Amino acid sequence: MSNISKIIDSHLHISRWREKDYISCFDKYLKEYNVNKINICAVPLYQANICNNIMLGFYKLLRPNTYIHGGIELIKIPIDNMPCDMDAVAQYRELMDIGFDGIKMLEGKPNEHKRIGNNLNHPALNKLYYEIENDGTHLLMHANDPDEFWDIKTAPKWAVEHGWAYLDKTFSSYEEIKNQVLQILKDYPNLSLTLAHFFFCGKEPQILEELFNQYPNLCVDLTPGGEMYVEFEKNPSYYKEFFNKYSNRLIFGTDRSFMCDEKYAKWLFNLVTGFIATDNTIKSFDNRELMGLGLSDEKRDNILFSNFERRVGFTPKPFNKEKFKSYIQKYFFALSSEDIDRIKPLMEKYL
């Protein structure tokens, strides 16, 4: 893969305090994997979006050549009860003023979707899409999950252990969530929307073809979801054509996180880059062979960095330290005591 000229990893997370200082956590990754730039995204998994956003803010303050995507904190549920100076739009404006490069939403993942009242088309969120579309801001959205997560017979064990098996009627179905995303696109057709994990459409990529034809600003990222790589492997000729035809709609990312299992992360990086940037065969998620796409340099570069730069910016946005400070003060109340213990020393040191 020595011919790769540039890589932006569009989809990374920190999302958890650890023993180690997290600011240097991706320095080694950038250097050892020859990754040029990264985009780190908030994810309310182990801690709230507010805490994620603050961690990302400090990261960007100290590593300014980094893209960051912030999340909206659900200050109050139901979501139309959020105070007006802290509703989704107010929070979005604050993040943009600080220097966040885009917004990350996890509200379409079935468990989060349930928290927001099973409705991505909620008026409080519609206001947010409206602003984001108007501004041309990039929105990275995780919506849905692999369809096998809805059935105990097919849900993988690790998904069940994470609470990502959606077995009772309190969760929306795969189809319902998909239809809500289609409605967002209908209502906000120029949204600069990237759907994470191939929108979990590995088995039905025709849906993506239809959407790409209708919505010029829509992209999907290639962050595994191992299941989609299994589908790529099963239909090599279809997917070869698909990747050639839509190379301007596909974005490279790994979903690597702070202190991940390095051996697995390395294997995964080599699998995804090998698939996009070579014509070699690689061991895929089901232990079978996935054949590299053998794309032209131009199409490979679209996926590895050009599409992301075109949509998000050729350089990361500048960072406003004063606005960041006010943001922390305003949302201090939403932090846990552990978060506060970790954030206070960073404020004293860097703000």
Ligand SMILES: [Zn+2]
């Ligand atoms: Zn992710």
